Amino acid sequence: MLKIEDLHVEVDGKPILKGINLEINAGEVHAIMGPNGSGKSTLAYVLAGREGYEVTRGSIIYKGLDLLEMAPEIRAAEGIFLGFQYPVAIPGVSNIYFLKAALNAIRKHRGQDPLDAIDFMKLSKEKAAIVELPDELTKRAVNDGFSGGEKKRNEIYQMALLEPALAVLDETDSGLDIDALQVVAKGVNALRGPERAMLVITHYQRLLDYIVPDVVHVLIDGRIVRTGDKNLAKQLEKDGYSEVRNAISP
Amino acid sequence: MTDTTRQTLLRDLPKAFEAGPQWLRSLRGRAADALRGAGLPTHKTEAWRFTPVRPIVEADLLRRGTDTPKLRSSLPEGVIVRSMKAVLESEPELLEGKLDLAGPPEHFAALNTVLFDDGLWVDVPAGMVVQTPIEVEHTIGAEGVGYPRVLVTAGRGAEVTLIETYTGAGVGHLTNSVVEVDLAANATVRHVRIHENARLQVGRVDVRQAADSEYRSTVITLGGELLRFDVRCLLQGPGAQCQLDGVYLVDGDDHVDHHTRVEHQAPHCRSDQTYRGIASGKGTAVFDGIVVVHRDAQKTEAHQENRNLLLSDTATIHTKPHLEIDADDVICSHGATVGALDDDQLFYLRTRGVPKDFAHSMLTFAFLEAIVDRISDEPTRARMREALLTRIPHGDQIGDVT
Numbered sequence: 001m002l003k004i005e006d007l008h009v010e011v012d013g014k015p016i017l018k019g020i021n022l023e024i025n026a027g028e029v030h031a032i033m034g035p036n037g038s039g040k041s042t043l044a045y046v047l048a049g050r051e052g053y054e055v056t057r058g059s060i061i062y063k064g065l066d067l068l069e070m071a072p073e074i075r076a077a078e079g080i081f082l083g084f085q086y087p088v089a090i091p092g093v094s095n096i097y098f099l100k101a102a103l104n105a106i107r108k109h110r111g112q113d114p115l116d117a118i119d120f121m122k123l124s125k126e127k128a129a130i131v132e133l134p135d136e137l138t139k140r141a142v143n144d145g146f147s148g149g150e151k152k153r154n155e156i157y158q159m160a161l162l163e164p165a166l167a168v169l170d171e172t173d174s175g176l177d178i179d180a181l182q183v184v185a186k187g188v189n190a191l192r193g194p195e196r197a198m199l200v201i202t203h204y205q206r207l208l209d210y211i212v213p214d215v216v217h218v219l220i221d222g223r224i225v226r227t228g229d230k231n232l233a234k235q236l237e238k239d240g241y242s243e244v245r246n247a248i249s250p
Numbered sequence: 251m252t253d254t255t256r257q258t259l260l261r262d263l264p265k266a267f268e269a270g271p272q273w274l275r276s277l278r279g280r281a282a283d284a285l286r287g288a289g290l291p292t293h294k295t296e297a298w299r300f301t302p303v304r305p306i307v308e309a310d311l312l313r314r315g316t317d318t319p320k321l322r323s324s325l326p327e328g329v330i331v332r333s334m335k336a337v338l339e340s341e342p343e344l345l346e347g348k349l350d351l352a353g354p355p356e357h358f359a360a361l362n363t364v365l366f367d368d369g370l371w372v373d374v375p376a377g378m379v380v381q382t383p384i385e386v387e388h389t390i391g392a393e394g395v396g397y398p399r400v401l402v403t404a405g406r407g408a409e410v411t412l413i414e415t416y417t418g419a420g421v422g423h424l425t426n427s428v429v430e431v432d433l434a435a436n437a438t439v440r441h442v443r444i445h446e447n448a449r450l451q452v453g454r455v456d457v458r459q460a461a462d463s464e465y466r467s468t469v470i471t472l473g474g475e476l477l478r479f480d481v482r483c484l485l486q487g488p489g490a491q492c493q494l495d496g497v498y499l500v501d502g503d504d505h506v507d508h509h510t511r512v513e514h515q516a517p518h519c520r521s522d523q524t525y526r527g528i529a530s531g532k533g534t535a536v537f538d539g540i541v542v543v544h545r546d547a548q549k550t551e552a553h554q555e556n557r558n559l560l561l562s563d564t565a566t567i568h569t570k571p572h573l574e575i576d577a578d579d580v581i582c583s584h585g586a587t588v589g590a591l592d593d594d595q596l597f598y599l600r601t602r603g604v605p606k607d608f609a610h611s612m613l614t615f616a617f618l619e620a621i622v623d624r625i626s627d628e629p630t631r632a633r634m635r636e637a638l639l640t641r642i643p644h645g646d647q648i649g650d651v652t
Contacts, residue, residue: 048601051593076603088594092616101612101648102602109603142598158602 001026001197002067002166007058009039009046016042018222019058024166027194031208032201033233034219035241040201041085043219044170047199048082049075062166076102077109079165083155083172090142095154096124098142099161106162127160131187149180156187167191168199173207185210205237218244260286262312263364271342274349281355281363291357298357300536300568301478301507306450309424311361315394317425319370322415323385328378329410334399335368345371348401351430352456352484359454359480362397362428369399372412376405376434383411383442383627388425390416390449396425404437404463411440411627417447424450431455433463435487441467442630444637448474448506455480461487461516468625470634471498472641473533474506482511485519485547496525497621499641500533500565510539510554514547514577523554526621528614529565536568541584545576554584559591559617611644 002024009017016039024030034040046053047060049072060067067075090098104114115123128138131153143151152172159167169188173181188211192198200211208216208230216233218226220241225248226232236244263282267275290307291298321331337344355363372384388398402412416425431439437460445451451474457465471477483492498506512521527535541552554571569586591613599609618638625631639645 048597050597071606072597072600073603073605073609076601082601084598088592088598090595090598090613090616092620093599093612098599098604098612099602101608102599102604105605105608106603162602 001063003061005059005061007046007060008056009042010054010056011042011052015056016222017046020222020224022217022224024197024199026165026197028215029192029198029200029211029213030215030217031213031233032199032217032219033203033205033236036203038219039222040203040219041170044082044168044199044201047075047080047168048072073105074109076162076164077106081159081162081164081167083159083167083169085171085174087143087151087155089144089146091144093142095140095142096121096138099124099158103162124161128157130160130190131156132183133157148175149177152176152180152184153187156184160187160191165195166197166199168201170201171203172200173202173204181207182210205233208233220245220248259311260289270338271346273346274338274342277350278364281350281360284354284356284360285364288356290361297509297538300534300538302476302505303478305476306358306424306452306478309395309450311395312365313394314365314367315396315423316389316391317366317396317398318368319398319400320387320389321370321385322387323383323413326380326382326384328375329380329384330371330373330375331384332371332373333368334366334371334401337371345401348403348432349430351432351458352482355428358426358452359428362399362426362454366397366399366428369401372400372402372410374402374404374408374410374437377407378405379409380411383413383630385413385415388414388416388427390423390425390447392423394423396423396427398425398427400427400429402429402431402439404431404433404439406434407436408434409438411442411630413630414441414443416443416445416451416453425452427451427453429453429455431457431465433457433459433465433490435460436462438464439466440626441465442470442625442634443467444470444472444634445474445477445479446472446637448477450475451477451479453477453479455482457481457483457492459483459485459487459490459492462489463487464491466493466626467495468621468634469496469508470622470637471496471506471508472637473499473501473504475503476505478507478509480509480511482513483521484513484515485521486515488516488518490516491520492522494521494523494525495621495624497618497638498525498527498535499618499638500527500529500535501531502533503531504533506534507536507538512541512552514541514543514550514552517546517548517550519547520551521553523571524621525556526558526618527556527567528559528561528618529567530561532562532564534566534568537586538568538570539572541573541582543573543575543577543580543582547577548579550577550580550582552580552582556586557617558586558588559614560588561590561614608644608648611642611648615639615642615645615648
């Protein structure tokens with residue numbers, strides 16, 4: 001589904017990603033772990049198409065298409081979803097209505113008829129229930145006055161509604177207490193399926209107790225330095241990143 | 251103004267006024283003298299520094315066009331709406347002391363005082379609370395210069411909402427309007443005013459407020475070749491409050507100017523000003539607001555905020571909120587911002603699948619709608635929202651998003 005080859009990315013002229021190779025197949029959940037500043041969020045933003053991230057070398061092929069040629073909304077229409085580490089508040093734009101506009105833009109791209117208000121509301125209620133997001137919050141302005149936990153649940157609610165093929169979740173666990181983490185993880189797990197791939201980005205192993213990955217990658221200084229199964233995450237938790245760093249240093 | 255047109259105008263201004271009661275003749279005479287003394291503004295006049303006033307002063311100002319404001323709503327029982335002309339003919343004493351209520355007028359307002367022929371007087375007697383808004387329509391005709399005039403008098407404890415619409419194709423037309431609002435103690439006046447399709451417009455609203463009265467205004471300006479709007483509130487009685495809100499949009503070669511002046515003349519008054527604007531194309535928007543706190547106006551609270559979105563490299567915003575404070579026990583704030591749309595918000599919407607131009611429209615509209623949302627009368631709010639949407643790209647599709 002996704003094939004990243006030799007990806008080099010600069011931000012403001014500063015190299016951040018220095019040759020990423022990564023392949024994710026449908027049905028797989030990959031985790032990317034790494035210390036702060038290793039380039040985890042940069043990878044997430046590049047996949048979603050944020051401006052200001054310059055790809056200087058390499059390629060990203062998604063479903064056989066050149067992802068780097070697509071605008072962010074086209075990527076969304078093609079099934080890419082980014083769950084933000086820090087979801088922005090948008091006063092004055094209501095959650096549910098902007099999502100209806102978003103979903104219908106995506107449906108249009110796929111040649112499907114738009115959902116009417118009634119069908120959309122039904123769908124929204126169903127998806128909000130997955131992450132126990134109160135109805136009232138789905139109707140408020142996007143993330144405006146939401147607590148940290150509510151923002152993250154809102155992200156997963158949106159993901160459930162948009163049903164992406166590839167979900168990139170950037171530090172979905174940050175700022176969550178254990179109860180909120182379990183709710184969010186339950187929401188994510190409910191969306192796992194043979195047609196869907198996930199890239200879960202996290203600093204800590206904790207999240208991976210709840211969202212168990214098929215493959216774990218360790219990202220340090222813009223490169224993937226280790227790849228393994230879920231036990232790699234546990235080992236990291238025990239030894240810390242410095243152990244890996246020392247091991248790879250010549 | 252070229253010297254020739256200036257001289258022609260001043261030469262042709264009436265020197266003596268035959269018609270009407272003595273007080274009106276002196277009022278007009280005083281205004282004509284002011285014009286002969288100071289003339290019409292030029293680009294060197296400080297308060298008109300950013301207004302390219304030439305097309306207005308070069309208009310044939312003495313050639314009269316249609317200008318009688320029309321009452322568009324049914325009249326609530328007890329409210330009296332009368333033609334000024336008729337009152338001035340039959341019972342002129344009723345209007346004595348009620349015109350030019352903020353003092354001797356200047357510039358275009360003075361010209362209106364000299365030349366206005368008719369107008370509407372909306373009188374809400376003491377204690378009367380009117381739920382249904384009273385709507386006054388100013389249709390801008392095709393020729394000549396209009397001098398519309400409206401007077402609203404709200405008696406003690408009265409409550410009323412006035413809607414004013416300025417519409418029309420108005421090719422070649424100029425309107426020079428004066429609206430005066432006089433609030434007795436404890437009166438409440440809500441005033442919603444929308445400028446649509448303006449070509450050349452100069453407008454002034456003067457408000458005089460007695461103790462504990464409340465004036466709330468929302469001005470919506472949807473473009474305009476050249477529009478200059480001034481609102482002035484005189485807070486004369488203790489405990490009076492005013493809220494001045496405004497929304498403006500410029501595009502193409504539009505130029506719109508909004509000027510506010512709030513005078514805290516009595517203690518314990520409160521004023522709030524919130525203006526928001528968007529400039530695209532080669533449009534220019536100006537906000538110039540001043541709060542004056544007089545020496546005896548202790549315990550004043552005055553806030554002033556102007557926020558702008560600059561959506562193109564060729565558009566211009568001038569913003570100048572300022573304060574003049576002569577009292578020492580006051581709470582005052584003022585601020586202005588000029589910025590672009592928030593990249594984080596745009597990106598967020600796009601990652602969900604919202605096309606870029608759509609996301610632009612959603613954020614632009616939300617920015618302005620926040621002001622329109624403060625209109626308390628629901629049907630009026632909905633109507634102003636719709637009017638605003640007509641000027642936002644994809645407005646027909648994003649209406650239910652925000």
